[in-house]
Amino acid sequence: MSKLRYDFQAIAEWIGEGETVLDLGCGDGSLLRHLADTRGVLGYGVEADPDNVKASIRNGINVLQIDLERGLAGFEDGFFDHVVMSFSLQAIHNTIGILTEMLRVGHEAVVSFPNFAYWRHRQAILNGHMPVSENLPHQWYNTPNVRFFTIADFEHLCEMNGIVIRDAIGFDEGVRVREEPNFLASVGLFRLGREH
Amino acid sequence: MTQPQSVGVVAPRTQRFTEPLLLKSGGRLEEYELVYETYGELNADRSNAVLVCHALSGSHHVAGYYADAPDNIGWWDNLVGPGKPLDTRKFFVIGVNNLGGCYGSTGPTSIDPATGTSYGANFPFVTVEDWVASQARLADVLGIQQFAAVVGGSLGGMQALSWTLQYPNRVANAAVIAAAPKLSAENIAFNEVARQAILTDPDYHDGDYTAHGVVPERGLRLARMVGHITYLSDDAMAEKFGRSLRHGKQVFSYEAEFEIESYLRYQGKKFAGYFDANTYLLTTKALDYFDPAFEYGGNLPAALSRAQADFLVVSFSTDWRFPPERSHDIVQALLHNRRSVSYAEIDSAAGHDSFLLNDAIYHGVLSAYFDRIKVTAHV
Numbered sequence: 001m002s003k004l005r006y007d008f009q010a011i012a013e014w015i016g017e018g019e020t021v022l023d024l025g026c027g028d029g030s031l032l033r034h035l036a037d038t039r040g041v042l043g044y045g046v047e048a049d050p051d052n053v054k055a056s057i058r059n060g061i062n063v064l065q066i067d068l069e070r071g072l073a074g075f076e077d078g079f080f081d082h083v084v085m086s087f088s089l090q091a092i093h094n095t096i097g098i099l100t101e102m103l104r105v106g107h108e109a110v111v112s113f114p115n116f117a118y119w120r121h122r123q124a125i126l127n128g129h130m131p132v133s134e135n136l137p138h139q140w141y142n143t144p145n146v147r148f149f150t151i152a153d154f155e156h157l158c159e160m161n162g163i164v165i166r167d168a169i170g171f172d173e174g175v176r177v178r179e180e181p182n183f184l185a186s187v188g189l190f191r192l193g194r195e196h
Numbered sequence: 197m198t199q200p201q202s203v204g205v206v207a208p209r210t211q212r213f214t215e216p217l218l219l220k221s222g223g224r225l226e227e228y229e230l231v232y233e234t235y236g237e238l239n240a241d242r243s244n245a246v247l248v249c250h251a252l253s254g255s256h257h258v259a260g261y262y263a264d265a266p267d268n269i270g271w272w273d274n275l276v277g278p279g280k281p282l283d284t285r286k287f288f289v290i291g292v293n294n295l296g297g298c299y300g301s302t303g304p305t306s307i308d309p310a311t312g313t314s315y316g317a318n319f320p321f322v323t324v325e326d327w328v329a330s331q332a333r334l335a336d337v338l339g340i341q342q343f344a345a346v347v348g349g350s351l352g353g354m355q356a357l358s359w360t361l362q363y364p365n366r367v368a369n370a371a372v373i374a375a376a377p378k379l380s381a382e383n384i385a386f387n388e389v390a391r392q393a394i395l396t397d398p399d400y401h402d403g404d405y406t407a408h409g410v411v412p413e414r415g416l417r418l419a420r421m422v423g424h425i426t427y428l429s430d431d432a433m434a435e436k437f438g439r440s441l442r443h444g445k446q447v448f449s450y451e452a453e454f455e456i457e458s459y460l461r462y463q464g465k466k467f468a469g470y471f472d473a474n475t476y477l478l479t480t481k482a483l484d485y486f487d488p489a490f491e492y493g494g495n496l497p498a499a500l501s502r503a504q505a506d507f508l509v510v511s512f513s514t515d516w517r518f519p520p521e522r523s524h525d526i527v528q529a530l531l532h533n534r535r536s537v538s539y540a541e542i543d544s545a546a547g548h549d550s551f552l553l554n555d556a557i558y559h560g561v562l563s564a565y566f567d568r569i570k571v572t573a574h575v
Contacts, residue, residue, distance in 0.1 A: 020534070042534055044531065044537075050540070050542075050543075050557045050560075050561075053538075053540050053561060054557075054560050054561055054564045055564075056538070057508075057538050057561065057564035057565050057568065058564045058567065058568060060568055061538075062536050062537055062538050063538045063539070064527060064537075064538065064539040065539055065540045065541045066539075066541075074524055074527075074528045075528070075531070076528075076531075076532065079531070079532075
């Protein structure tokens with residue numbers, strides 16, 4: 001099993017015992033493995049990459065090989081308690097579409113993404129280069145990311161689309177940021193819902 | 197890790213059943229035989245058995261080869277053996293020839309004890325459910341209460357699915373590969389063309405061709421040719437044959453001129469030489485009839501609510517016979533019932549036939565799944 005990521009613990013705190021979780025872009029299934037072990041969740045992962053599908057199966061995870069760009073058609077409304085997307089939102093073209101789908105099939109959505117307005121990223125731009133960091137490890141010419149946005153941008157998008165932010169945590173290299181997250185946090189982790 | 201190996205020399209066995217089998221069609225077999233092969237060893241608590249179900253033209257000969265016919269290699273030999281995805285050092289693997297078949301299990305070419313002559317067209321209709329019921333009786337004889345897994349591709353995948361519905365407690369895992377929860381109208385249409393080819397062959401003689409000392413070879417050839425088209429993909433055909441001409445130029449003849457014509461004729465002729473026409477008719481009808489949701493008003497999630505097994509569902513991108521969408525239907529119905537299910541959609545150019553091929557990603561997925569199945573080790 002891969003190293004436990006710092007956002008896993010925060011995500012786990014939002015998830016109750018035995019709840020149903022869909023993890024979009026589940027990688028090798030580490031998060032669902034962690035949630036199954038610590039929360040006894042009924043989890044399903046979605047992955048497009050064949051090697052990750054294999055790794056998830058070996059990890060004892062239910063994994064479904066689906067291309068997220070095609071949406072979540074076929075999943076029933078409100079079937080999942082939580083729909084998680086960890087570090088994948090920035091790699092999907094149809095941002096609003098996937099967020100809408102997440103909140104259709106799940107009661108809550110959890111998303112984490114790299115914050116392009118992180119101060120070190122700003123510094124890189126000021127120095128004349130696209131940022132490369134722990135959470136943005138690729139060069140501009142080989143990055144899988146297709147959407148470049150900040151924590152402030154994301155908050156604005158949620159507001160525009162009637163998405164309620166129930167909780168938000170900023171991380172700087174794995175440590176929680178207490179203030180000015182759009183400047184000090186390299187990663188944003190959001191817990192989202194719908195207005196009722 | 198050791199190199200994958202063949203299971204080596206194998207020999208079929210025959211099990212006779214004298215308790216009548218009531219069939220879904222209302223028909224009845226007073227007694228019957230099933231021919232089967234096994235690979236690996238059954239462990240002490242009989243928890244490591246895996247049943248492999250065959251498709252339309254398959255048989256019990258899944259892996260290995262015969263001492264007197266070393267070229268007759270099992271149809272899924274690339275999957276089953278020491279160090280292969282279905283590792284016979286861990287699992288006790290069983291292949292069974294289905295009832296109504298023509299490879300040794302009781303079928304149209306067998307002698308009907310009531311008449312003393314071969315069943316021919318009088319062999320009763322058999323369904324996927326009937327096959328599964330007969331396989332369960334074989335499991336009883338072998339002392340297997342629960343299979344570690346039931347595995348199959350295409351029509352074999354339908355049997356694996358049906359197992360989980362007919363005997364929910366007797367299947368721990370089901371691998372449903374290149375299958376569908378029911379045939380589409382187009383699938384049935386192709387089967388009907390194949391059947392009509394046989395039924396309208398003058399040598400068919402209403403199914404009693406054996407008594408007339410002939411076989412409806414032309415019908416079988418055409419049936420296989422049309423079937424074969426549906427097993428391949430447009431891409432695979434384009435790559436393998438394209439528009440290649442055997443004489444390098446157009447000769448304006450009805451002889452096999454394009455390579456694809458030559459290939460289909462060869463496949464048809466070969467098939468007609470060994471496969472029984474009545475078995476072909478019965479088996480295509482079994483495919484057409486399979487629809488576990490039928491008695492639930494077409495509600496597949498309701499139909500699959502009985503299943504208790506963990507599932508692996510696999511489809512292939514260019515399979516237009518049973519396309520990925522049909523596997524999605526199965527996956528979503530299982531999800532609805534909160535079953536454990538993993539789904540892999542393998543990128544493959546080879547169409548429906550992909551399930552028989554040795555693709556690294558495909559076999560990697562199967563290995564990952566079978567490796568995680570826990571069975572008690574051999575003593």
